[in-house]
Amino acid sequence: xxxxxxxxxxxxxxxxxxxxxxxxxxxxxxxxxxxxxxxxxxxxxxxxxxxxxxxxxxxxxxxxxxxxxxxxxxxxxxxxxxxxxxxxxxxxxxxxxxxxxxxxxxxxxxxxxxxxxxxxxxxxxxxxxxxxxxxxxxxxxxxxxxxxxxxxxxx
Amino acid sequence: xxxxxxxxxxxxxxxxxxxxxxxxxxxxxxxxxxxxxxxxxxxxxxxxxxxxxxxxxxxxxxxxxxxxxxxxxxxxxxxxxxxxxxxxxxxxxxxxxxxxxxxxxxxxxxxxxxxxxxxxxxxxxxxxxxxxxxxxxxxxxxxxxxxxxxxxxxxxxxxxxxxxxxxxxxxxxxxxxxxxxxxxxxxxxxxxxxxxxxxxxxxxxxxxxxxxxxxxxxxxxxxxxxxxxxxxxxxxxxxxxxxxxxxxxxxxxxxxxxxxxxxxxxxxxxxxxxxxxxxxxxxxxxxxxxxxxxxxxxxxxxxxxxxxxxxxxxxxxxxxxxxxxxxxxxxxxxxxxxxxxxxxxxxxxxxxxxxxxxxxxxxxxxxxxxxxxxxxxxxxxxxxxxxxxxxxxxxxxxxxxxxxxxxxxxxxxxxxxxx
Numbered sequence: 001x002x003x004x005x006x007x008x009x010x011x012x013x014x015x016x017x018x019x020x021x022x023x024x025x026x027x028x029x030x031x032x033x034x035x036x037x038x039x040x041x042x043x044x045x046x047x048x049x050x051x052x053x054x055x056x057x058x059x060x061x062x063x064x065x066x067x068x069x070x071x072x073x074x075x076x077x078x079x080x081x082x083x084x085x086x087x088x089x090x091x092x093x094x095x096x097x098x099x100x101x102x103x104x105x106x107x108x109x110x111x112x113x114x115x116x117x118x119x120x121x122x123x124x125x126x127x128x129x130x131x132x133x134x135x136x137x138x139x140x141x142x143x144x145x146x147x148x149x150x151x152x153x154x155x
Numbered sequence: 156x157x158x159x160x161x162x163x164x165x166x167x168x169x170x171x172x173x174x175x176x177x178x179x180x181x182x183x184x185x186x187x188x189x190x191x192x193x194x195x196x197x198x199x200x201x202x203x204x205x206x207x208x209x210x211x212x213x214x215x216x217x218x219x220x221x222x223x224x225x226x227x228x229x230x231x232x233x234x235x236x237x238x239x240x241x242x243x244x245x246x247x248x249x250x251x252x253x254x255x256x257x258x259x260x261x262x263x264x265x266x267x268x269x270x271x272x273x274x275x276x277x278x279x280x281x282x283x284x285x286x287x288x289x290x291x292x293x294x295x296x297x298x299x300x301x302x303x304x305x306x307x308x309x310x311x312x313x314x315x316x317x318x319x320x321x322x323x324x325x326x327x328x329x330x331x332x333x334x335x336x337x338x339x340x341x342x343x344x345x346x347x348x349x350x351x352x353x354x355x356x357x358x359x360x361x362x363x364x365x366x367x368x369x370x371x372x373x374x375x376x377x378x379x380x381x382x383x384x385x386x387x388x389x390x391x392x393x394x395x396x397x398x399x400x401x402x403x404x405x406x407x408x409x410x411x412x413x414x415x416x417x418x419x420x421x422x423x424x425x426x427x428x429x430x431x432x433x434x435x436x437x438x439x440x441x442x443x444x445x446x447x448x449x450x451x452x453x454x455x456x457x458x459x460x461x462x463x464x465x466x467x468x469x470x471x472x473x474x475x476x477x478x479x480x481x482x483x484x485x486x487x488x489x490x491x492x493x494x495x496x497x498x499x500x501x502x503x504x505x506x507x508x509x510x511x512x513x514x515x516x517x518x519x520x521x522x523x524x525x526x527x528x529x530x531x532x533x534x535x536x537x538x539x540x541x542x543x544x545x546x547x548x549x550x551x552x553x554x555x556x557x558x559x560x561x562x563x564x565x566x567x568x569x570x571x572x573x574x
Contacts, residue, residue, distance in 0.1 A: 001520075001565060001568045002517050002520055002521070002568060002569070002572050004520070005516070005520050008516070009513070009572070014573070017513075039528060040511075040512055040527070040544060041511075041528060041529055041536075041543050041544045064542075064543055065510065065543070066510035066511075066512040066513045067509075067510060067513045067573075068512075068513070127516060130516060133512065
């Protein structure tokens with residue numbers, strides 16, 4: 001009945017959704033932000049620890065939501081580690097393109113390997129109401145890096 | 156599939172296949188699968204009779220109402236007022252003037268909160284709602300509380316999803332409650348509240364009563380004269396009519412005491428720059444050009460369900476509810492929200508290994524449309540520890556037992572998918 005949904009719910013998504021990586025508080029975080037999709041009840045808190053020169057040393061999150069939003073946050077915390085805030089933001093831009101269109105023509109180059117890891121989430125572009133589930137973590141990361149203290153939302 | 160429901164004379168009165176043919180959208184295929192529309196509680200589909208009545212209005216009899224002394228405007232005015240009379244008959248109101256057209260239930264409740272709430276309620280009085288209210292019957296009262304200094308009280312819901320009448324009585328006891336504003340049927344739990352009992356309890360404590368009938372008015376016969384409430388709100392689009400039209404039924408004595416809410420054309424008797432005087436109820440509350448085409452559509456919808464007969468609609472729904480209770484209870488890992496004795500065709504549920512949105516995406520792939528989220532009832536989901544939301548299947552008069560079987564089967568397969 002649901003075989004063709006394996007494009008959206010690839011094994012890696014189900015796995016990260018069930019057992020999200022970096023699912024913990026960072027007590028010594030330098031930046032935190034909350035993300036909320038009020039219409040669907042997805043909620044997360046993101047923690048970022050920076051190195052002395054300002055790169056992302058560690059990223060972790062806690063929250064609850066659908067498999068897509070949890071898997072996306074989990075994969076994000078893995079891929080942004082070691083990145084400068086500017087590179088993390090650029091990666092987020094590429095990812096939003098990927099989530100909305102299913103492709104990312106500018107994704108070659110320096111971030112190719114990272115985009116490869118996020119590729120399993122590209123299936124959401126076929127489900128307009130679910131794109132915001134995948135992008136919530138990245139909106140929250142931007143809010144944390146800006147240190148605006150505002151709650152992020154992808155609605 | 157359902158056997159036709161047979162009345163005592165033996166003649167079939169509820170022919171589901173014929174009814175389904177009246178709804179053009181139900182003929183749709185979705186990825187090669189038939190549409191199984193189980194979101195009528197959010198908004199119902201429209202029968203051809205409603206669509207045609209609205210087209211006919213625009214093609215043959217349309218002009219603004221209460222305006223010109225020309226034939227078309229007279230015809231349009233007559234049609235608009237005939238719709239009001241049809242609504243009055245449908246809910247057995249004593250007088251068509253008790254029927255105020257609004258844009259939806261939300262607007263109807265806000266009208267009471269703004270006009271009666273600000274004009275008649277006094278600071279220090281309380282409004283009593285319940286834990287199972289739709290946001291439309293929570294937020295207007297919070298705005299009133301913050302603006303006017305009234306108190307907002309909330310009656311509890313039992314674990315079975317029924318209104319806790321002991322708690323309701325306790326919260327009425329000090330005589331400070333000016334209005335009890337409660338749903339007649341929960342849009343999440345399906346619970347039908349004991350409306351007559353609530354009216355008796357409230358009136359004895361000196362409070363007026365408003366019912367949010369958005370769900371109830373669709374599923375069973377509501378009778379304003381028998382019920383004895385003070386205000387009753389419902390909406391057209393859940394009743395197989397168009398969007399953009401709702402109803403506030405309000406006793407004339409209340410309308411007389413209520414100041415206008417929106418000012419403008421049609422609601423005045425005379426206007427000078429020094430001041431204005433108001434039109435008689437219900438025109439006093441219908442400022443501006445009203446939803447004329449929508450009123451015609453609602454009239455057609457009422458004629459449509461009345462021709463089938465509300466008792467037959469109710470019997471069909473009872474059979475669906477019993478069937479759904481049996482079938483959904485058998486699905487492993489599925490939690491049903493609410494087990495009220497008296498309930499309508501609304502089932503909110505959660506699967507133990509899938510989030511509501513993931514589940515809704517799967518069901519959509521099977522051609523099944525359900526709502527996912529908190530259904531504009533966030534406090535109620537918090538009450539039942541389901542902050543992440545639920546999926547909700549809600550039935551209409553075109554829903555079949557076969558569709559419920561298909562839903563149960565899809566839920567079982569969804570659980571395997573996420574295992």
